Amino acid sequence: MTVSSLDTPKDTLAVVLVTGPSGAGRSTAINALEDLGYEVIDNLPLSLLPRLLEGPPPNRPLALGLDVRNRDFGTNALIQTIDRLSAEGQPAVQVLYLDAAEEELLRRYSETRRRHPLAPAGPPLAGIARERDLLVPIRARADVLIDTTGLSPHDLRAEIERWFGGEDGRPIGVTVHSFSYKRGLPRGMDIVIDCRFLRNPHWEAALRPLDGRDSAVAIYVAEDPRFDPFFERVKALIDLVLPAHTDEGKSHLSIGFGCTGGQHRSVAVTERLASALAQDGWQVSKRHREMERRDGHALAEKGQGV
Known part of the structure; x- marks a missing residue:
C-alpha cells in the first residue's frame, strides 16, 4: 500500500x-x-x-x-x-x-x-x-x-x-508481534513464523512462570541447536524484504511469531528480532499479545481489589 x-x-x-x-x-x-x-x-x-x-x-x-x-x-x-x-x-x-x-x-x-x-x-x-x-x-x-x-x-x-504519517523519506515502520496459536492468528500480519519447533521453557519448572522477556528464558530458547540457523535465516529474510517493501511505498510491515502459549518462545524471538532491527536503524515497535492480555487482567483484578 x-x-x-x-x-x-x-x-x-x-x-x-x-x-x-x-x-x-x-x-x-x-x-x-x-x-x-x-x-x-x-x-x-x-x-x-x-x-x-x-x-x-x-x-x-x-x-x-x-x-x-x-x-x-x-x-x-x-x-x-x-x-x-x-x-x-x-x-x-x-x-x-x-x-x-x-x-x-x-x-x-x-x-x-x-x-x-x-x-x-x-x-x-x-x-x-x-x-x-x-x-x-x-x-x-x-x-x-x-x-x-x-x-x-x-x-x-x-x-x-x-x-x-506521510513524512517524505520516512523509513518503513516495523511491528514485531508474539502470539499464541491457541487464540488464533493476529489480524493484519504480513509475515507469520511458527516457533513451536524450538524447545519449550514451559517444561522447566523454574522457567514456567517467567516469559520470553526474561534473560533466563531467552538464553534457554537460544541454546536450542536449531535456534541460531533459524534466527539467521529469519533475519536474512527480513533484511531482504524491508528495503523491497520500502521501494514499493509501503509504510508499515507487521511480523508475527507464534508458539503454543505465546509466553516463552515467540516472545523471546520477538524481542531478539526487534532488538536486531532497531540496531540496524529501522523504526521498530513490538507487541506481546498474550502478555498484554495477562497484564491487563492483572491490572483489572488489582483495581477491583481481588
Whole structure:
C-alpha cells in the first residue's frame, strides 16, 4: 500500500475511507487523521461522496468517516463507489477498516451504556453480530486493517500515525508481534513464523512462570541447536524484504511469531528480532499479545481489589 504525503500534488491526493463496526475506534482514527493534517468529514451521506470528489481538488488529503449510521449507507453501494473511484485512479482511494473482536465490542458497549445503531431497542450483541455480517465484503476490500482489540486510544493513534504519517523519506515502520496459536492468528500480519519447533521453557519448572522477556528464558530458547540457523535465516529474510517493501511505498510491515502459549518462545524471538532491527536503524515497535492480555487482567483484578 502507498501512503500519500501531505505534500503530494493535489491531483493525486489520497482519500481515506474510514469504516468498520461501531465501537471499533473509527472516531479515534478520524481524530488522529485530522491531527495529521487530513481534511475530515464524518458521516457524509454516501450519495454525496461522488459529488464531493468531482468538485475542485482539495489542497490536502481527505479522510471520510463512513458507517451504518450514514444516511443511505449500503454495502453494495460503498463497494461500487470504491470500485468506480479506484478505476478512475484520481484521487487515490484507500480503505481503512477498524475492527475488533466481538467480545471486545460488547465490552465497550457495556462500559459506555450506548445503544447499538442496528439494535436500538435490544441488546448490543444482536446489533454487533448483524453489523459485522453486513461489513464482511467491505472488510475484504480494506487496504489497511487495524484490529483494535486490546488497544488503548493512544495505541490506536500511534498505529494511525505509523500508517498515515506521510513524512517524505520516512523509513518503513516495523511491528514485531508474539502470539499464541491457541487464540488464533493476529489480524493484519504480513509475515507469520511458527516457533513451536524450538524447545519449550514451559517444561522447566523454574522457567514456567517467567516469559520470553526474561534473560533466563531467552538464553534457554537460544541454546536450542536449531535456534541460531533459524534466527539467521529469519533475519536474512527480513533484511531482504524491508528495503523491497520500502521501494514499493509501503509504510508499515507487521511480523508475527507464534508458539503454543505465546509466553516463552515467540516472545523471546520477538524481542531478539526487534532488538536486531532497531540496531540496524529501522523504526521498530513490538507487541506481546498474550502478555498484554495477562497484564491487563492483572491490572483489572488489582483495581477491583481481588
